[in-house]
Amino acid sequence: MITLTKDMELGVPKIDEQHRELIDRLNTVISMGAKSVSKEETEKTLDLLCDYILKHFSDEEALQKQSGYPKYDWHKSQHQIYVNEIGKLKQEFYANGTSAKFTLDLNNSIVNWIVRHIKAADVEFGKYYRAL
Numbered sequence: 772m773i774t775l776t777k778d779m780e781l782g783v784p785k786i787d788e789q790h791r792e793l794i795d796r797l798n799t800v801i802s803m804g805a806k807s808v809s810k811e812e813t814e815k816t817l818d819l820l821c822d823y824i825l826k827h828f829s830d831e832e833a834l835q836k837q838s839g840y841p842k843y844d845w846h847k848s849q850h851q852i853y854v855n856e857i858g859k860l861k862q863e864f865y866a867n868g869t870s871a872k873f874t875l876d877l878n879n880s881i882v883n884w885i886v887r888h889i890k891a892a893d894v895e896f897g898k899y900y901r902a903l
């Protein structure tokens with residue numbers, strides 16, 4: 772389970788709220804591995820997570836663009852990498868269900884990545900945004 776720790780807060784309320792929601796949805800996916808949830812339910816939960824990630828990234832990018840953030844292009848490209856990883860996770864799920872590989876990819880490519888991204892790249896943007 773992930774929690775939004777102090778060092779993951781940007782001080783930008785809209786984005787912090789979205790990060791909280793994103794982490795809630797990720798935790799739901801993580802907890803499904805331990806329970807015996809139907810394939811349909813897992814699929815629905817994964818779709819909800821993906822939809823939310825796309826919405827969140829697009830809102831965050833819009834805020835960066837509006838505020839003339841100098842690292843906008845780089846940050847957007849990082850988001851794109853993540854969207855590709857989520858796509859791969861979905862493929863893995865469709866092929867093999869919540870397999871050991873699914874759990875491993877979920878932890879390494881999805882959970883750890885987003886925590887690192889928020890703590891470094893997003894927090895850096897938060898500092899820029901608050902200083903405007």
Ligand SMILES: [Fe+2]
Pocket residue numbers: 831846850888892893
């Ligand atoms: Fe971001």
